[in-house]
Amino acid sequence: xxxxxxxxxxxxxxxxxxxxxxxxxxxxxxxxxxxxxxxxxxxxxxxxxxxxxxxxxxxxxxxxxxxxxxxxxxxxxxxxxxxxxxxxxxxxxxxxxxxxxxxxxxxxxxxxxxxxxxxxxxxxxxxxxxxxxxxxxxxxxxxxxxxxxxxxxxxxxxxxxxxxxxxxxxxxxxxxxxxxxxxxxxxxxxxxxxxxxxxxxxxxxxxxxxxxxxxxxxxxxxxxxxxxxxxxxxxxxxxxxxxxxxxxxxxxxxxxxxxxxxxxxxxxxxxxxxxxxxxxxxxxxxxxxxxxxxxxxxxxxxxxxxxxxxxxxxxxxxxxxxxxxxxxxxxxxxxxxxxxxxxxx
Amino acid sequence: xxxxxxxxxxxxxxxxxxxxxxxxxxxxxxxxxxxxxxxxxxxxxxxxxxxxxxxxxxxxxxxxxxxxxxxxxxxxxxxxxxxxxxxxxxxxxxxxxxx
Amino acid sequence: xxxxxxxxxxxxxxxxxxxxxxxxxxxxxxxxxxxxxxxxxxxxxxxxxxxxxxxxxxxxxxxxxxxxxxxxxxxxxxxxxxxxxxxxxxxxxxxxxxxxxxxxxxxxxxxxxxxxxxxxxxxxxxxxxxxxxxxxxxxxxxxxxxxxxxxxxxxxxxxxxxxxxxxxxxxxxxxxxxxxxxxxxxxxxxxxxxxxxxxxxxxxxxxxxxxxxxxx
Numbered sequence: 001x002x003x004x005x006x007x008x009x010x011x012x013x014x015x016x017x018x019x020x021x022x023x024x025x026x027x028x029x030x031x032x033x034x035x036x037x038x039x040x041x042x043x044x045x046x047x048x049x050x051x052x053x054x055x056x057x058x059x060x061x062x063x064x065x066x067x068x069x070x071x072x073x074x075x076x077x078x079x080x081x082x083x084x085x086x087x088x089x090x091x092x093x094x095x096x097x098x099x100x101x102x103x104x105x106x107x108x109x110x111x112x113x114x115x116x117x118x119x120x121x122x123x124x125x126x127x128x129x130x131x132x133x134x135x136x137x138x139x140x141x142x143x144x145x146x147x148x149x150x151x152x153x154x155x156x157x158x159x160x161x162x163x164x165x166x167x168x169x170x171x172x173x174x175x176x177x178x179x180x181x182x183x184x185x186x187x188x189x190x191x192x193x194x195x196x197x198x199x200x201x202x203x204x205x206x207x208x209x210x211x212x213x214x215x216x217x218x219x220x221x222x223x224x225x226x227x228x229x230x231x232x233x234x235x236x237x238x239x240x241x242x243x244x245x246x247x248x249x250x251x252x253x254x255x256x257x258x259x260x261x262x263x264x265x266x267x268x269x270x271x272x273x274x275x276x277x278x279x280x281x282x283x284x285x286x287x288x289x290x291x292x293x294x295x296x297x298x299x300x301x302x303x304x305x306x307x308x309x310x311x312x313x314x315x316x317x318x319x320x321x322x323x324x325x326x327x328x329x330x331x332x333x334x335x336x337x338x339x340x341x342x343x344x345x
Numbered sequence: 346x347x348x349x350x351x352x353x354x355x356x357x358x359x360x361x362x363x364x365x366x367x368x369x370x371x372x373x374x375x376x377x378x379x380x381x382x383x384x385x386x387x388x389x390x391x392x393x394x395x396x397x398x399x400x401x402x403x404x405x406x407x408x409x410x411x412x413x414x415x416x417x418x419x420x421x422x423x424x425x426x427x428x429x430x431x432x433x434x435x436x437x438x439x440x441x442x443x444x
Numbered sequence: 445x446x447x448x449x450x451x452x453x454x455x456x457x458x459x460x461x462x463x464x465x466x467x468x469x470x471x472x473x474x475x476x477x478x479x480x481x482x483x484x485x486x487x488x489x490x491x492x493x494x495x496x497x498x499x500x501x502x503x504x505x506x507x508x509x510x511x512x513x514x515x516x517x518x519x520x521x522x523x524x525x526x527x528x529x530x531x532x533x534x535x536x537x538x539x540x541x542x543x544x545x546x547x548x549x550x551x552x553x554x555x556x557x558x559x560x561x562x563x564x565x566x567x568x569x570x571x572x573x574x575x576x577x578x579x580x581x582x583x584x585x586x587x588x589x590x591x592x593x594x595x596x597x598x599x600x601x602x603x604x605x606x607x608x609x610x611x612x613x614x615x616x617x618x619x620x621x622x623x624x625x626x627x628x629x630x631x632x633x634x635x636x637x638x639x640x641x642x643x644x645x646x647x648x649x650x651x652x653x654x655x656x657x658x659x660x
Binding site for chain 2: 547564566
Binding site for chain 1: 489492517519520523526542543546547549550553554555558561562564565566568621622
């Protein structure tokens, strides 16, 4: 085989395996993080018996789910019922393919970007896969052949597409200052001109709120709340398939946090690192760790908000999306155009 | 890849969509087959744009997608309104104006 | 080409074994898998060729289109149409239309099809009774026209001229990017762009008015 093609395949293969492994580990341990942080907020202990500090608790939970009986009720439409959990999981992970984790390194004589695919339309690929995430929820609700699941699925997908608009409008603000759709260019622009959160705070807030809604997390988790529609779209799922939904939610959270960090918080940038004059590898390692720390901070914010704010009612939720976030997003675009004009002069 | 390959696939998809529009009963599936035909046309436009190196084909596809979105929205609204009256999406039952 | 035909042949063999001798599926499957691996290893260069993947994507596109038309359950038709739209997006990528490929996924597969899924869920349609195949003159007319069309296609394909092979490299670097489309949309096709936005507003208002419930 052509050596160039072989090199590209090996490089991409290693990166994909690494990213997948790291993301799945984070997703698996998020339940531990959630339970400990929520316990801390509520002034009690979380799981602390299984392993040191309770760190093996997710493993125990996984084993429990593995041994649970997987009941597929006879009235479900089986092909779509089996497909739906995967349809939620896959877009969240695929979005990670375009997120830059660190700067470009020179390893083994080649320039290797710490990003699986630096496509020309990085931002659009992100939007595309967040649109794909709606299907899993809608199809899970429909295939369960159950009034409550159907309503849960309908409500949840309506919520998801409404807040996709808000995400798109917030992203337009970032796009206007960056002038390019590549995510590595977005980070490079922030390295040169300061983090986007400093200049586009309303856009950041719109994006963060919409990201909460896109991942179906409190305060926007009405469609899957236990007190509402039984369990919404995942009522009829049990065992490993339910675990897929659970993990898909955490995977979506990780992806959304990574996007917030890349678009608004400068990605892997550590201000003042260039002045220290470290070697390229050491600087890269520090920057990758900085990226992980920022993503971890936003995951903490996700859990923090969940256990602090009460749930929105469905009509309040839709009102917020259409009548609240959309006008703020448009005002953000006006503000950013003003900024771009000022900068050009 | 020769451009004929993509033109052939576009033609086949268009034909399949055409057959779907003529043969299916459910109004929603008919609308979906119309979308299939529009996509086949999009593929043909992009194939020719690639061969002739002209971006005009891409602009055309952009507008075809816009119009397809508008038409799908209005068409589905009509289907919903029809369903409310007649409790069926079967186009054979919407035969008031047929001779 | 060898790889493609080899894989298709293996799938056909496996399907035949599975339907005729169901008890022997597992050893047949293992044998087919081994032969497939050997074929792939010998033709590794073809696995990364655009032609091979174009054929596979074309095959999947046509199969999913046929399933859209044939399957009685409308929701499954929607799912197959989404698969078809993805294949078309991949074709756009092969044809250097990278912006359009992503826009296809965002708009068609991500918004229009969600609309279809919503309507199918709302109207809660299950299955459909029979196809709308008319009899008598309509059927013979359709068969005649179909034969004419098939003859036309056959003639067109048989007498096609020698078009040059193109390779996706070596083209103007901005072809198909968002920048180029934006440049054209805001200069040459600006009127069409603005009228498209008016069209979308009209469609939005129309859809809301048509689907609204009458307040008693």
